[in-house]
Amino acid sequence: MLTIEKLEMDYGKFQMTAENMDFGQGLHVILGPNGSGKSSLMRGIIGYGGASMTKRAVYYEGERVLKTHRFLSYLPQNNPRFRLSVREYTGLTADAGNRALQDSLLEMFNLKPLSENTVEELSGGEFKRVQCAQIAMEQKAVLLLDEVEQGLDLKYQHRILKWMKGEAAKKTVIANMHDVPLAMTYADTITMMRDGKVLVQGIGPEDVTSAMLSDCYSIPLTVERREGRPWVFHAL
Ligand SMILES: Nc1ncnc2c1ncn2[C@@H]1O[C@H](COP(=O)(O)OP(=O)(O)OP(=O)(O)O)[C@@H](O)[C@H]1O
Numbered sequence: 380m381l382t383i384e385k386l387e388m389d390y391g392k393f394q395m396t397a398e399n400m401d402f403g404q405g406l407h408v409i410l411g412p413n414g415s416g417k418s419s420l421m422r423g424i425i426g427y428g429g430a431s432m433t434k435r436a437v438y439y440e441g442e443r444v445l446k447t448h449r450f451l452s453y454l455p456q457n458n459p460r461f462r463l464s465v466r467e468y469t470g471l472t473a474d475a476g477n478r479a480l481q482d483s484l485l486e487m488f489n490l491k492p493l494s495e496n497t498v499e500e501l502s503g504g505e506f507k508r509v510q511c512a513q514i515a516m517e518q519k520a521v522l523l524l525d526e527v528e529q530g531l532d533l534k535y536q537h538r539i540l541k542w543m544k545g546e547a548a549k550k551t552v553i554a555n556m557h558d559v560p561l562a563m564t565y566a567d568t569i570t571m572m573r574d575g576k577v578l579v580q581g582i583g584p585e586d587v588t589s590a591m592l593s594d595c596y597s598i599p600l601t602v603e604r605r606e607g608r609p610w611v612f613h614a615l
């Protein structure tokens with residue numbers, strides 16, 4: 380269980396506050412408009428906020444989360460590329476000697492044909508899949524994934540969300556997302572942020588209403604379910 384007892388970030392013009400949030404095993408999606416504080420929340424959890432972190436009481440299994448990532452993997456919204464092969468990159472932050480795991484991940488993310496290419500020359504979506512494989516290689520108990528679905532085509536969006544759901548069967552996975560229907564299809568819980576505040580905390584996707592989404596994104600939105608699948612429309 381990852382617990383945010385209290386987390387406050389203050390950049391001067393923008394403040395983010397989160398408190399009394401528990402993330403147990405499962406896939407927990409954070410939604411919210413641009414600039415609502417989703418990435419700040421993740422940076423705060425791992426302690427990468429510098430002087431802007433004015434309060435930080437975050438625990439994993441009762442133990443204070445320090446900057447050591449003994450149990451936590453973080454995939455930032457944007458990652459720099461290096462002149463490393465896909466195989467080198469995916470082993471960079473993990474036990475690179477675990478060749479069997481690496482091979483199975485390269486296979487799972489369909490990266491085998493690209494394994495000797497450098498990550499500099501990959502397409503945006505290919506690089507995202509490499510980053511997922513790198514995170515999976517680390518085999519940590521908590522995954523923080525910031526907009527991992529961005530840049531992926533429809534097939535890979537679903538493949539990556541299925542991978543996240545599989546990881547969430549035994550881990551705590553927290554994911555910032557913008558694709559609301561995709562999030563509602565796979566998430567175990569939905570949290571909504573706006574203006575640095577948590578508006579809705581940890582509800583089931585079936586409990587998300589049009590009013591909540593309209594309030595969160597400040598536009599009229601309608602959510603409907605068809606054949607058990609969520610659809611979100613901009614009410615014109
Ligand atoms: N290091 C920083 N210094 C000053 N302001 C910052 C800093 N980091 C973020 N901000 C500001 O804090 C606000 C929240 O940013 P954040 O990146 O957390 O939003 P977000 O919800 O992740 O947005 P997006 O969906 O666009 O990724 C923004 O207004 C941003 O400009």
Ligand SMILES: [Mg+2]
Nearest residue numbers: 417418419456
């Ligand atoms: Mg962000």
